[in-house]
Amino acid sequence: MAEHDDSLLWQVEWTPTQTAVDTDVRRTPDGALAVTARSICAACRGNTVRRVRKVIPGPHKGAGREQEHIEIPTDLREITFICDCGHQHPDRPPGELGCGRYWRVELP
Numbered sequence: 001m002a003e004h005d006d007s008l009l010w011q012v013e014w015t016p017t018q019t020a021v022d023t024d025v026r027r028t029p030d031g032a033l034a035v036t037a038r039s040i041c042a043a044c045r046g047n048t049v050r051r052v053r054k055v056i057p058g059p060h061k062g063a064g065r066e067q068e069h070i071e072i073p074t075d076l077r078e079i080t081f082i083c084d085c086g087h088q089h090p091d092r093p094p095g096e097l098g099c100g101r102y103w104r105v106e107l108p
């Protein structure tokens with residue numbers, strides 16, 4: 001796998017839409033659906049993880065059933081990522097994360 005680019009300057013910029021590297025979908029005890037997705041920043045090649053959740057109305061069979069197949073709802077299939085690679089990028093303003101790039105991730 002390619003190395004993280006530490007010398008890349010911080011800049012707010014949209015980069016092309018990507019497909020998630022890893023996705024995890026599970027029900028939380030309070031009846032919500034939690035989607036965790038991982039994606040690689042196209043600019044600095046840092047790793048970013050995002051978690052989105054949504055309360056799904058209707059009966060559910062309780063949390064923690066590994067075998068249950070969960071469909072990801074359409075409105076959770078596209079997640080906006082902002083780079084959170086954990087590295088320090090030159091020119092980064094205080095309070096900002098990663099290298100400043102945004103991108104959309106489509107879940108498989």
Ligand SMILES: [Zn+2]
Pocket residue numbers: 004005041044045046083085086087089098099
């Ligand atoms: Zn980075």
Ligand SMILES: [Zn+2]
Pocket residue numbers: 041042043044045046083084085098099100101
């Ligand atoms: Zn980045």
